[in-house]
Amino acid sequence: MRITQGAFSFLPDLTDEQIAKQIQYAIDKGWAVNVEFTDDPHPRNTYWEMWGMPMFDVKDAAGVMFELNECRKTYAGRYYIRVSAFDPSHTWESLRLSFITDRPAEEPGFALDRQEVAGRNQRYTTRSYAASTKPEGARY
C-alpha cells in the first residue's frame, strides 16, 4: 500500500531534479532543511529519525542533496526517507514543508485492529505491518 503523507504524495515520486528545486525553494524562504528516515510510517509517528543536523546555513540545494544521497546509501530500499523544511522565524517555529523522497521496495501498509469493549462498543487501532514484522529492539 502506497503511503500518502506530506506534500506531493499523490503525485508520482519526484525526480532528483524536482526534489532539488523544492529544496531550493525552501532554502530561499529561509527554512532549515532536514533529512529524516523511519521504518514505521504510521501517521501518528510524527518524529522520524534525523539524518545529521538540520541544515541551517546551507545556501544551495546541492548541499542537501549530498546528505540525502548519503542517507540513501544507507537506507534506500529499506526505509522511508523524507525531506522537511523548518521555518525558524518568530511565530512560525514549525515545519512548513515535508515530503517523502524515498520509499522501501515493499510497503506493507497497516492492519486494522478491532477491540470489543463494554456495551457492544468497538474501538479501532491501526498498526503498521512494517513496525510489527521486526522484533522489539531490532527496528531502528
Added chain:
Amino acid sequence: MDALTETKPDAVDLQAEFADSGLAEVFDELDRDLVGLVPVKQRLREIAALLLVDRARAQFGLSSSSPTLHMSFTGNPGTGKTTVALRMAEILHRLGYVRKGHLVTVTRDDLVGQYIGHTAPKTKEILKKAMGGVLFIDEAYYLYRPENERDYGQEAIEILLQVMENQRDDLVVILAGYADRMERFFTANPGFRSRVAHHIDFPDYSETELHAIGERILGGMSYKLSPAADEAFNRYVGIRMTQPHFANGRSIRNALDRARLRQANRLFASHKPVTAEDLVTIEAVDILASRVFSGGIDSYPPLRTEKPA
C-alpha cells in the same frame, strides 16, 4: 541530431553577451578598485571569455563540458588574494557557473578535526555550506603536514579531492597561499595539481602602485595627504618596502591607520578649535613620526610610545 536541427541563432554576438551578463561592470569595478595586478586581471578576463564562448557553443548545440574552474592563488602577503577571490565568486555567479555566488572562507582549523572521526563530518559540513558558491581555502598548504604521518589533514584533502572531482558543477574551490609553500604542497599532493586548472600568481606591488593604493584607502575614508605628507609617504613606502615583514597592501593600510591615530592625537593635543580641513588632512609630521624613519620597523601595537614631533 535533434539539438542541431532545432532553430538556432546564425551568429552569437559575444560582445552583446558580455554586456548582458553585467560582466563589464564587474571588470570596470575591478580595474577601478584594484591597483596593478595586471597578470591577474588578464587571467580573469581569459576565464570570463572562455565561459562566454562555452555558453555560445551551447547555443549552437556544440558539446561544452563544464570546465574545471578550481584555482590556486599564490603570492606574497597583502597582494589581494582574498579580495580577488571575492570578486571571482561574483564573476562566476554572473556567468551562471555558480548558482549562488557566495564565498566561504576557511583555513585548516575549519576543515581538520581534532580526533579520529572528527575530520570527515567537519569537512563535509563546510563543503555543504559552500555548495552553489566558492570555497576559499586560505593558507591551503597547512592542510598537509608531512612531518606528522598521523595528521588528519590528509583525510580532509581526500574528501576535498573527491568533491572537487565529482561535484564540479556545484562548487568552485580556490586555494591560496605563499608561492613556495604552495609549490611544495602541490608536489606532495599531485591529485590537487591536476584538479586545479588555473594557477594564478599575484605579483608584488611596485612603489607607485603602493602609493596609489594608499591614496585609495585614504580617499575611501575621506582623508587626504598634505603635499608635504605626500612626499613623506612616498619616502615611507620606499623604506618600508625594503624592510622585513613587509605585507604589501596590508602594510600600507596599517601605516595609514597609525598615521590617523597620530593625526587624531595631534589635533586633540593642540587645544584649538578644528576645521573640517584640519580633520581630513594628514600632515607630514603624522607620517614622519613613524619608526621606519629612524631605522626601526613600524609595527602595531607599537613597542614603545612615541611623541609626535
